[in-house]
Amino acid sequence: MNSPKPELPEINKEDRTPLVDVLLEMLAWQQKQIDELAQEILKLKGETTKPKIKPSTMDKEGAPGSDDSSSKRKKGPRRSKKGNLKIDETQIIQPDEIPEGSRFKGYQDRVIQDITFQTHNIRYRLAEYITPEGLTILGQLPEDIQGGSFGKSLIAFILYQYHHQHVTQPLLLEQIRDLGVDISSGKLSYILTEDLDDFHAEKDELLKTGLSVSKYIHTDDTGARHKGQNGYCTHIGNDFFAWFSSTESKSRINFLNCLSQGKTTLYTLNTGAIEYMAQNKLSVVILATLENISVCINTAPDGCEWLDQQGIVKPRHRKIVTEGALMGGLLDQGISSDFSIISDDAGQFNVFDHALCWIHAERVINRLIPLNDSHTKAVDDARDQLWSIYHDLKAYKLNPVTEQASSIRQRFQILCSTKTCYETLNQALGRMGKNQHELLRVLDKPYLPLHNNLSERDIRDYVKKRKISGSTRSDAGRKARDTFASLKKTCRKHGMSFWGYLKSRLLKLEGIPPLSEVIRAAAASG
Numbered sequence: 001m002n003s004p005k006p007e008l009p010e011i012n013k014e015d016r017t018p019l020v021d022v023l024l025e026m027l028a029w030q031q032k033q034i035d036e037l038a039q040e041i042l043k044l045k046g047e048t049t050k051p052k053i054k055p056s057t058m059d060k061e062g063a064p065g066s067d068d069s070s071s072k073r074k075k076g077p078r079r080s081k082k083g084n085l086k087i088d089e090t091q092i093i094q095p096d097e098i099p100e101g102s103r104f105k106g107y108q109d110r111v112i113q114d115i116t117f118q119t120h121n122i123r124y125r126l127a128e129y130i131t132p133e134g135l136t137i138l139g140q141l142p143e144d145i146q147g148g149s150f151g152k153s154l155i156a157f158i159l160y161q162y163h164h165q166h167v168t169q170p171l172l173l174e175q176i177r178d179l180g181v182d183i184s185s186g187k188l189s190y191i192l193t194e195d196l197d198d199f200h201a202e203k204d205e206l207l208k209t210g211l212s213v214s215k216y217i218h219t220d221d222t223g224a225r226h227k228g229q230n231g232y233c234t235h236i237g238n239d240f241f242a243w244f245s246s247t248e249s250k251s252r253i254n255f256l257n258c259l260s261q262g263k264t265t266l267y268t269l270n271t272g273a274i275e276y277m278a279q280n281k282l283s284v285v286i287l288a289t290l291e292n293i294s295v296c297i298n299t300a301p302d303g304c305e306w307l308d309q310q311g312i313v314k315p316r317h318r319k320i321v322t323e324g325a326l327m328g329g330l331l332d333q334g335i336s337s338d339f340s341i342i343s344d345d346a347g348q349f350n351v352f353d354h355a356l357c358w359i360h361a362e363r364v365i366n367r368l369i370p371l372n373d374s375h376t377k378a379v380d381d382a383r384d385q386l387w388s389i390y391h392d393l394k395a396y397k398l399n400p401v402t403e404q405a406s407s408i409r410q411r412f413q414i415l416c417s418t419k420t421c422y423e424t425l426n427q428a429l430g431r432m433g434k435n436q437h438e439l440l441r442v443l444d445k446p447y448l449p450l451h452n453n454l455s456e457r458d459i460r461d462y463v464k465k466r467k468i469s470g471s472t473r474s475d476a477g478r479k480a481r482d483t484f485a486s487l488k489k490t491c492r493k494h495g496m497s498f499w500g501y502l503k504s505r506l507l508k509l510e511g512i513p514p515l516s517e518v519i520r521a522a523a524a525s526g
Contacts, residue, residue, distance in 0.1 A: 021371060022423050028369045085111060119180040122151075144508060150191070152506040154181065156499070158191050163484035164498050166468045193476040196483065198505065202515055203243070203483040206490055207261050209516040210241035213523035216340035216448055218455035219349050221250050222463055225471030226478050233482070234258050235459045240519045242458045242489035244482045246472070252348040253319065256326035257300075259335070266329050267297035267306075272337060273328030282320045286312060290321070296332075297325070327351065340445060344452050345435070355445075356438040357452035358390050364428050378420040382429065385415050390450065397446045405443040412436060458489050487515065494518050 042049045092107070126139040144152055158176065161167040167175065173188050211217070217238050224233035224246045232250040236243045236258060245258050260266050274291055289310070297303045303325065307318050331337060335352070343349035344360040365383055370376040389411055396404055416433030419426055432439070442448045462485050472478040491498045496512065504512040 021375075021421075024371050025369055025424055028371060032369065085113070087111070117179070120151075144506075150181075150183070150187075153503070155191055156502040156506045158188065159484065159502055160499050162192055163465075163481075164488055166465055168469050193474060193480045196480055199487065200479065200483050202505075203486045204261060205514070205516040206241045206486055206519070207236065207243040207259075209519045210237065210243065211259070211335060213520055214238055214240060215445075216342060216355070218342045218449070218452050218458075219255070220344060220452060220455040220459050221346070222459050222466075224462075224466060224478075227473060228471065233459070233462055235455050235462070237458055237489070238454065239493060240490075240522050241515075242486055242493065244459075244462060244485045246478050246482050250346075250348055252351065253322055253326065255348045256323060256330065256351065259330055260326060260333075266299065267295065267303045267322070267325035268328035268332045269293055269295040269325060270328045270332060272331040273324040276327045277320055277324040280320045280323070282324075283317060286310075286317060286321070295325070296329075323351075340441065340448055342449060342452050342455075345438075353441070354438050355441040355448055356435055357450075358393075358439065359451045359453065361432055361435070361439060362386055362390075364432070365425065368422075368424055368428065370422065375422040375425070378422045378425055382415065382418070382420070382425060385411070389415070393440075393442055393450055397442060397450075400443075400446045408443060409436075409440060412440060461485065461489065490515050490519070494522060 039049050124139075124141055126141070128139075129137050131137060154176075158172065161172050161175070162169065169185075169188065169192065173183070173185055176183060176188075217236050219234065219236050221232045221234045224231045226246060226248075229248070231246060231248045232254075233244055233246040234250065234255060236245075245261070247254050247258075257266070269290060274287065277287055277290070293310075295306065297306055303322065307313075307321065312318055312321055337352060339352045340355050341349055341352050342355045342357065344357050362383065365379060365386065368375075368379055370379055389408060392404070392408055396408065413433065413436070416429045416436070418429060442450060465481065465485070472481055487501070488498045491501050494515075496518075501512055503509060
């Protein structure tokens with residue numbers, strides 16, 4: 001049910017053809033919705049549903065299994081599969097019988113990979129003495145295991161299995177018990193959610209550092225139930241970092257609050273804040289009053305109290321002033337007004353210098369339901385022109401030329417103003433034309449990506465975790481899920497083993513610096 005609902009056009013009484021086409025398309029759209037809902041009802045009732053069988057590609061040219069020589073993959077140079085393996089044990093095996101006079105020629109190596117997976121329980125016997133003065137002295141446990149009954153390697157394994165391998169908590173409990181570990185479900189839950197302050201602190205530094213070294217970020221959100229209530233998880237990131245935050249809202253205020261994480265001052269009235277309020281058509285009377293006020297507020301409750309003191313009571317006015325003050329706080333903390341936000345056209349992300357994803361823009365046209373061959377041809381022609389512009393934008397990113405930028409803008413304007421025989425397509429192109437500035441930002445900033453695929457890829461792993469483990473039940477659990485999703489994705493972006501990262505942090509091993517330093521180094525190297 002992703003195709004857009006057709007809208008009735010404004011037409012002259014003399015020409016009713018567009019209206020008939022739209023009505024027919026609306027009937028087709030409604031039938032499609034009915035069919036999909038019927039299948040969903042059958043699925044919920046446990047009945048057999050219509051299978052989705054993809055067409056075979058076996059007979060297509062270049063498909064796997066075809067006789068087309070161009071489809072055969074070229075073999076690359078053979079690589080040594082075991083050349084870098086660590087050898088833990090070497091055994092020399094002699095032939096069963098060695099005839100007399102045989103000459104030794106050396107060895108043929110056969111490397112067998114295996115794993116030793118077993119518990120390693122240590123009993124620490126703390127020696128106790130009584131001094132001549134009558135005082136008791138006792139041997140001390142190693143610093144890394146004080147205050148607990150489980151070693152750091154076991155804790156690293158638990159965190160890795162749950163957050164990286166997506167093993168559910170009941171299955172994880174069964175697994176480590178099968179290995180011989182005596183642990184309760186409550187203690188396992190504690191390990192997964194509590195005493196993680198160092199990890200939370202490192203996660204908070206990801207956003208602060210990432211924003212400071214970046215010219216743009218990708219962002220998106222997805223559903224995230226918490227305590228039985230619907231909520232949302234917002235992703236912010238780029239090639240250097242990934243950061244997740246789960247909240248109850250996905251408003252613009254919430255997004256600006258996410259960007260403000262770690263900032264000492266949340267709300268600030270400055271020139272940037274006033275400009276934002278004016279652009280969003282705040283009441284002239286309120287705007288004139290705020291222009292003469294200087295405010296720096298640190299918490300949301302204090303912000304609400306300040307709004308009450310100023311007599312700003314209408315929800316729309318409070319919303320605009322809060323958003324503007326949050327924008328002012330971000331600008332005051334060093335984020336440039338030219339900072340780019342790349343999104344899928346969700347309204348809450350339309351702040352600073354907003355850029356849109358071309359993949360999402362094209363989906364509006366791709367989801368149309370043509371009624372006849374003329375409509376189909378019109379849609380195909382529009383998509384061909386759209387992708388032609390997209391490919392030219394990719395070429396422009398590699399070699400920006402002013403004349404080419406002017407040509408691309410002109411072609412885009414012509415496409416969006418085209419009037420075809422398909423009225424719904426005309427409406428879709430018209431809406432796309434209103435987003436010209438956001439879709440063509442790359443012409444002014446060639447370093448910007450043309451799509452928001454990075455954010456969708458990053459958030460997909462979070463969605464997988466949500467589908468497997470369901471919702472979170474405690475605030476500590478939700479915070480832990482956000483933290484380890486952020487740390488894991490950031491490690492992956494820099495080619496680092498998440499298992500190695502966990503062992504480094506828990507066992508205090510050297511080799512993996514703070515992720516904020518890794519981000520700065522990657523940004524400095526280009």
